[in-house]
Amino acid sequence: MDKAKRKAIIAGNWKMNKTPKEAKELLTAIAPLVADADCEVIACVPYVDLATAIEATAGTNVKIGAENCHWAASGAFTGEISTGMLKEIGVEYVVLGHSERRQYFGETDETVNKRTKAALAAGLKPIVCVGELLWERECNITEEVIARQIKLDLWDVTEEELKNVVIAYEPVWAIGTGKTATAEQAEEVCAFIRAQLAKLYNQDAADAVTIQYGGSMNDGNADELLSKVNVDGGLIGGASLVAEKFAAIVKAASK
Ligand code: PEP
Numbered sequence: 001m002d003k004a005k006r007k008a009i010i011a012g013n014w015k016m017n018k019t020p021k022e023a024k025e026l027l028t029a030i031a032p033l034v035a036d037a038d039c040e041v042i043a044c045v046p047y048v049d050l051a052t053a054i055e056a057t058a059g060t061n062v063k064i065g066a067e068n069c070h071w072a073a074s075g076a077f078t079g080e081i082s083t084g085m086l087k088e089i090g091v092e093y094v095v096l097g098h099s100e101r102r103q104y105f106g107e108t109d110e111t112v113n114k115r116t117k118a119a120l121a122a123g124l125k126p127i128v129c130v131g132e133l134l135w136e137r138e139c140n141i142t143e144e145v146i147a148r149q150i151k152l153d154l155w156d157v158t159e160e161e162l163k164n165v166v167i168a169y170e171p172v173w174a175i176g177t178g179k180t181a182t183a184e185q186a187e188e189v190c191a192f193i194r195a196q197l198a199k200l201y202n203q204d205a206a207d208a209v210t211i212q213y214g215g216s217m218n219d220g221n222a223d224e225l226l227s228k229v230n231v232d233g234g235l236i237g238g239a240s241l242v243a244e245k246f247a248a249i250v251k252a253a254s255k
Contacts, residue, residue, distance in 0.1 A: 008039035008226075008253045009166055009210050009233035011065060011127060012240025013095055016046060023049035024056045026243060031060040033247035038254035039233065043240070044095050044127070047081055054090045065093030065127065068101060071114035083122035094119050095235070097129045097153055099172045109152035116153060120161045127166040127235060128153050129214070130193070134173035143192055150196045159205050167193055167211045168235040174215025176237055180225070186213040187228035194230055219248035226252050 018026060023045055034041045044065035045053045053064045070080035086094065096119065097112035112128065119126040130149040132142045150167070157165065169189050174181050181189075190211045197206035213225050214235030225231055233253055239245040 003229050003232065006208065006232045007210050009042065009212060010037075010039055010246075010250045010253045011042035011044055011093065011095075011166075011168075011212065011233070011235050012246055013067065013098070013214070013235055013237050014043065014045045014049070014240060015067070015100070015237060017241055018045065018049060020049050020052040024052050026241070027053055027056040027062065029243035030246055031057060031062050033243055034250045035061060036254075037061060037250045039250060041250055042093050044093060050086070050091055051089055063092045064090070065095060066091050067095050067098070069094050069096070069115055069119055069124065071111075071118035083118050083124055086124060087122050091124065093125045093127055093166075095129065095168075096126045097149075099129060099131055099170060099175055103172075109149055112149075112153045113155045116165070117156060120157065120164060125164045125166060127168050127212070129168045129170050129235070131170040131172050131175075131215070137171065137173065142189065146189060146192060147196050150193060151200065154200065159201050162197070162201060162205055162209060165209065166233075167197075167209060168214045169193060169211060170214035170235060176216070178216050180216040180218075180221050181213070183221075183224045183228050183231075186225055186231055190228070190230035190232075217249065219245045219252075222249040222252035223255075226255075 042063045042065050044067050066086050069083050096115045101107040116126045132145040136145050171181050194206045210232040212233040212235045213231045217234040218239040
């Protein structure tokens with residue numbers, strides 16, 4: 001399958017930024033700038049912004065995602081949010097396994113897998129993040145790390161469910177650091193991810209999966225990164241908080 005047939009997806013990951021009022025302002029600025037986009041446009045926002053974000057983007061082509069979800073339907077999990085809560089208010093996507101969750105909040109491949117399975121069962125589309133640490137790259141074990149994450153994070157995800165999974169390749173050393181992977185490095189690992197998916201499922205299933213690159217993608221480097229055949233979009237942190245920068249990335253993905 002050639003790249004043109006895969007859905008290009010540009011998703012903003014707002015992290016712990018923007019109050020509901022600020023979220024409304026930012027989305028109101030973004031929506032008209034991306035109205036003609038020829039790719040999927042998503043804003044993944046803090047939990048308390050979700051309802052406002054969904055209201056502010058009603059009738060536009062901007063979709064809303066959450067930044068995490070729990071695997072249980074309900075229960076004694078103080079501070080957590082269930083897939084049912086997200087679905088009921090109209091959330092479509094959910095970022096899972098972000099390196100900041102893995103690094104600061106004890107997220108493991110096992111919990112990423114549980115969240116992924118729960119999200120899919122609820123009809124949410126998970127954006128599953130994988131990526132190597134700097135020292136893992138320096139030790140030349142990037143492929144080993146990525147292969148393990150892909151296998152474990154997608155454990156027991158069926159071929160049918162895979163159609164609703166987005167993978168984000170996010171080298172940890174490039175997130176929020178201003179250090180972008182070169183387009184060649186991004187392509188090399190995104191192609192490797194697709195090859196792993198082909199091994200776990202089959203080539204057709206792998207060819208249909210949208211694989212994003214994330215890590216200091218911005219309006220200056222998006223064109224080159226997105227020109228690569230296995231880079232189908234971007235997960236954008238810092239640059240997604242500035243309407244014009246985010247819109248420029250969406251434009252680059254729309255070519
Ligand atoms: C991210 O948070 O997923 C990310 C890629 O951040 P940044 O674009 O700021 O590096």
